[in-house]
Amino acid sequence: MFRRRRPPADFAAEIEAHLQLEVDRLREAGLSREEAEAAARRAFGNVTAAQERFYEAGRWLFGDRLRQDVGFALRLLARSPILTAAVVGTLALGIGVTSAVFSLVHAVVLRPLDYERPHELVQLYESGLRGGGEADWVSFPNFQDWRREGRVFEDVAAYRYALVTLTGPEGAESMLGLETTDRLFAVLGVPPLLGRTFHAGEDRPGREGAAVISHSLWRRRFGSDPGVAGRAVNIDGRSCTVVGVMPASFRFPNNVPLDQVVSVDAWITLRPSPDLEERGSHNFWAVARLRAGTGLDEARAALAPIAERLARQHPDTNADMGVTVARLQDYVAGSARPALLLLLGAVALVLLLTCANVANLLLSRAESRRREMAVRQALGASRGRLVRQTLTESLVLALAGAVLGLALAHLGTRLVVRLGPAAIPRLQQTAVDAPVLLFTAAVTVGVGILFGLAPALVGLGSSLQAAFREAPSRASAGGRRFVRQLLVAGQVALAVMLLIGAGLLVRSFAQVAGLDPGFRAPRVLTALVNLSPSRYGDPARQVAFFEEALRGIRELPGVLSAAVANSIPLTGINDQGGFAVEGRPDPPPGEDGPFANRPRVSAGYFDTMGIRLLDGRLFDERDRPGSPLVVIVSDLAARTYWPGVDPIGRRVAVDWAEGQAVWREIVGVVRGTRHFGLEAPPKAEIYLPHAQAPSPFMTLVVRVEGDPAGLVRGIRARIAGLDPEQAVFGFQTMDELLSNAGARRRFPMALVTAFAALALLLAAIGVYGVMAHMVVQRRREIGVRLALGARPDDVVALVLRNGVRLTLAGTAAGLAGAVALSRTLSGLLFGVSAMDPATYAGVAAVLLAVAGFAAYLPSRGAARVDPLTVLREE
């Protein structure tokens, strides 16, 4: 107890001296030697108990007590540095990954959006939209009806992307713009940095266009000119006034694929367009602010009758169509949400496993400290005092683990921000910030108590006699062994669950990666070109520009082939719509007609993209504006709309001129592509030659010999050489697009797999630890067995049997747990069942093998026990 400068022997000598002096005094007072000695001891009392009581009674201050406990814990931990390092390291890992994953989930899913009162913001879209599949769009007339009749909205706005070209003395610049109705900024409640946002009614036809620009455009193009508001600019050939600049932090929207290439630089008032009148053209998104205090259900209930009335009034476009109201926050997190919540679940399992491991480590130490605990208890230390002491120890450990863990989490989040897929919205905002720190603190305390409780309770159970008896009593040792085995079996079960989850995700990923996208991605560079409507309004000029540009690009060294298309796979840039098949009756109202994605491509597109021709011919020089109109269909389109028939020579119409279908003849069939993403079901495709169906907004695709990045400069120069006011932007390789498409899946898969590997390791360590401990405890029994003629093999088998039994129990529990959780996972799988027997069997086999090995190592130690030595130790 006196453990500082003074050696215990010195203290004992002083006590002895005191007793001697007291005896002397009492004998002087006339007592006999025996009486005097007894009285002296009585007067002295029990030194240890007295000290305990002294400390208990003397300390009023919690802080004092805490300091004492912490000091004691620190000294104790310093005494067994290896154990302490193991525990702190394990905890750092557990707390670190948990905090990192939480910071991720917080940034993407939980953190409120950076708009005013974000909980009132909702995304609105048409549900039950046909043909286009699942989509979050709305047609402008429907939006107007919702806006007019929706009493639950404080404000509502519609918007859509527009690639715009800004021209002026500073040169031409193409950028991503957002066409929007007047109230967008009112809905979001974000004030501009400079100038103003839109006035009410500023979006009406006939008014001059107004633009609010991004901070980055302001800096880049206007040199941060404070007087920019009010400046006239030319956007796509239309005069427009810059009315305001948004702050640098402002982003809207922030969840659509195009954002990955470029973020919105200009918000402009709605421009006249025929589709503003078309109820069947679902080309807008809508966002709204609910009136304060309005719940989602209330909003849904208010909008349902409007949708019903629209469905009755416009059965051809609106039949069976409802309104979906989603919290903007959930809408933004979108498809990343289930994967992130899965990660959080997985990391919680890892944390539990960590706790079990640490509890086991501490349990083995608690056993060696049983005597100390028993003595302290016998000397009058209260149980509460001892539990508090043990818990202080575990909290000190947890705290150390948390500090290291936070450092790990910080590194982890930095890594995630660097390597994480851009496809996950708001991922870039991941950081170890105040809420994460708070979370970590809570986890630390929880974890400290969780893994500290088992050793604390074990330490208390022992009586003084039991603690001092040479061999621990069978009952209490058995009880503790049971606790440890339970912990290890639990670890095995958790590891099994994680491994199955990881296994299923890996198999899904392999399924997706094994899919043929329908094109050859390597060494294809893409870039966007958006011709200015003022100078290239004439379709003939559009065709001429792109043909000239492609001629120039093909001359660049390293270019194998080059082409343009208005819609290439995986970019989110689509040209979908219905079409007519000659000879096939129109579908009755309310039913789906033929529907396809209809890319307009230049000759050479299929070769450049590596899309295989299956039948007929590809586009070539013959397919000019005046020549017979032709199309090429994908194999899926051929199978779907001309089943059992050769489609070549048949005719389709994708557009109508003066009420008459414009028939185009099918000249070829090509392999279909996974245009909408690797996992999305492929849709029918109908390719039109660009020369016969011009478009001003095209994507360049260039197949190169070497590194695609090396050609960016050359391509820019060729386009600028053709027209210095024409911009080319958004350079990306097809490989990048493919990788981004897989990223949403690869990212959680990689993390869950890492967690599962960690879990497997922890479980193996757990099995090893408990088996090694068992061998030590049962050395005597093993020695006796060996002395009585058991062969070493028998001893190995004895230990192995024990380990395997433990593992089997844990594995069974883990399999059951995985089955129970399979439903939550099924949404994240692709091409594999959540109950995939191969995965389950494989994981069970891996676990048994690993755990068997972990049990085998200590069993060899058992077989090497020398009976003579062990029996002599008795």
Added chain:
Amino acid sequence: MSTQDDRDRVALLQGTLDLLILRTLVFGPRHGQGIARAIQQTSEDVLLVEHGALYPALQRLEEKGWIDARWGTSENNRRARFYTLTRKGRGQLAREASRWRRLAAAIGRVLGPEAAGR
């Protein structure tokens, strides 16, 4: 050993014991047993100091630098550890004593003449 007894006994407040030890040492170096006796006598046996409880207190005071200890020989030729008040200890005693006097006076006022008189 019996915790029940321990609880019933009036425990000395830590500060009280410290104060008593320091005060006892004002009159010169003493060993532990001597201090225990002196406290018992001067407090007219009201304050029961279990001798064993004295040593942790002495240890603590020594660590705080209020007292010094060194082994020596007792009046009847026994080896014993003698404690001396340091300069720091004297200062502490003065401070503590005045604080206790004020506290005692305050308690007296709170309890009223009757109770205080007991």
